[in-house]
Amino acid sequence: MRVHSSTLLLFGATGDLSRRMLLPSLYALYADGLIQPNLRIFGTARSPLTDDGFRDMARAALCEFLPEDRKAEGLIDAFLQRLHYVALDASNPDGFVELADTIGDISGGLSIFLSTAPSLFEATIKGLHNAGLSGENVRIGLEKPLGNDLASSCHINDAVNAVFPEKRTFRIDHYLGKETVQNLMALRFANMLFEPLWNANAIEHVQITVSETVGLEGRAGFYDDTGALRDMVQNHMLQLLALIAMEPPASLDATAIRDEKVKVLRALRPVVEGDVVTGKYAEGAVQGDAVQSYESDLGKASDTETFVAIKAYVDNWRWQGVPFFLRTGKRLPERRSEIVIQFKPVPHNVFRDRGGKLDANTLIIRLQPEEYVRLLVMAKEPGLDRGGVTLREVPLDLSLTAAFAGSRRRIAYERLLLDLIEGDQTLFVRRDEVEAQWTWIDAIRALWNATALKPKTYGAGSWGPNAAIALTERDGVSWHE
Structure with a gap:
């Protein structure tokens, strides 16, 4: 049973994530009547702002980041009146008492969105607990990074779980809030067409690509300490892999879904030498613009990887022997997140004697920037066929944007914030998943x-080092580009 919180507390409320995603998402939920009329929203950060100062900052963020068709002056004014602000240095325990006093009554439930430096997690959790902001009706959402290896992740999770049990802890991976990612479940489990073929008998390999054109974008210190493997593969890409490879859950219950995902993550075969490639971008041109090398952007020498490609295997009955090729990197030719399911060829080409050449079917699930599902199938070209049969690969396209043109498209944080406020853990990551990933x-x-x-x-502007091409070509596979 979902229980709505009557108060929401945003840590890091003046930061980039809040301005770009959280405040616009909360406004959209408010404008569509999806949050309770009595929901109070408090922001906190180090900046010494008043309520009015925070509202001015929020107004500027909404004007900058909301689509034009979402801007309604009267609604924005009404939404801003819900916002309150408390300046807080999370390293100072005394500040939490003032925070609790300002928030006041939380008998209607409190949801906390915690986006802070990992070094402040313990102090923040302790401060919330000592100030009485961690009771049975309080739940907490945790934005990454949650550690940089298994040991540090366990340390943070131990600190959180000492105050907030698992049932009240919501670990955020914003990819899980994307509409197309959730459509993976519908595609697999709502269509008889796919599930009987979703295994090693019919699938040759799977590719997952998450490519970026940007470089460091103001994240130099964090990124150089993290790298592509921990920044993208550990969370987003492994969650996508788990959704692709999981067994059908008994229901859409949060526990049932996450039970199946963790089985996949625990079945991942350890990677061996030769099955992983790392890269670091040099100078080049991305979409026609000259860009510097990673080390020039960083301002120092570094061995941090900005690209990684991996051949992974899931050692279970369904997927035995099927390679999963993962690829992610910065300063690549285009921004793209997609999943490619490559089916095996038909066992016998009945058109061969008439000159017909066959390609195996391919299913492409594009997550961004476009959202679509495309199935490549073989069809015969029109004609009398006196010179032989000509077969050609043609796409069967489902554009989610076009198919659901009358429905409002939601950004990931709208769904995740609403689920946090309502207490639905389905799209949040459980501790055992995180530990299996690490x-x-x-x-x-x-x-x-x-x-x-x-x-x-x-x-820069290429698809990574040549060794990434060799990684797939050894199996007779080419990256989908």
Whole structure:
């Protein structure tokens, strides 16, 4: 049963995530009548703002980041009156008492969105608890990064779970809030067409690509300490892999879904030498613009990877022997997140004697920037066929944007904030999932250290180092580009 909180508390309320995503998402939920009329929203950060100062900042953020068709002056004014602000230094325990006093009555439930530096997690959790902001009707949402390896992640989770039990802890991976990601479930489990073929008998390989055109974008310190493997693969890409490879859950219950995902993550085979490639972008051109190398952007020498490609295997009955190729990087030719399911060819080409050549079917699930599902199938070209049968690959397209043109498109944080306020954990990551992800990632980093693997340079605007191409070609596979 969902129980709505009557109060929402945003940590990091003046930061970039809040301005770009959280405040516009909350306004959209308010404008559509999806949050309770009595919901109070408090923001906190180090900045010494008043309520009015915070509202001015929020107004500027809404004007900058809301689509034009969402801007309604009267609604914006009414929404801003819900906002309150308390300046807080999370490292100072005394500040939490003032925070609790300002928030006041939380008998109607409190939801907390915690986006802060990992070094402040323990102090923040302790401060909330000592100030009485951690009772049975309080739930907490945790924005990444939650550690940089298994040990640090366990340390943070231990600190959180000492105050907030798992049933009141919501670990956020914003990819899980994307509409197309959720459509993976509908595609697999609502269509008889796919599920009987969703296994090693019919699928040759799977590709997952998350590519970015940007470089450091103001995240130099964080990124150089993290790298592509921990920034993208450990969370977003492994969650996508789990959704693709999971067994059908008994229901859409949060526990049932997350039980099936963790089974996949625990079944990941340890990566061996030769099945992982790392890279670091050099100078080049991205979409026609000249860009500097990673080290020039960073301002110092570095062995941090900005690209990683991995051949992974899920060692279970359904997926035995099927490679999952993962690829992510910065300064690549285009921004793209997609999943490619490559089916095996038909066992016998009945058109061969008439000159007909066949390509195996491919299913492409594009998550961004467009949202669509495309199935590539073989069809016969029109004609009398006196010179032979000509077969051609043609797409069957489902554009989610076009198919649901009358429905409002939601950004991920709208759904995730609403689920946090309502207490629905389905799209949030459970602790055992996180620990299974880190166990696999830590083993890869240990392999790098043991083999002294260093990132290979690749020109900005390319699809990564040549070794990434060789990674797939050894299996007779080409990256979908």
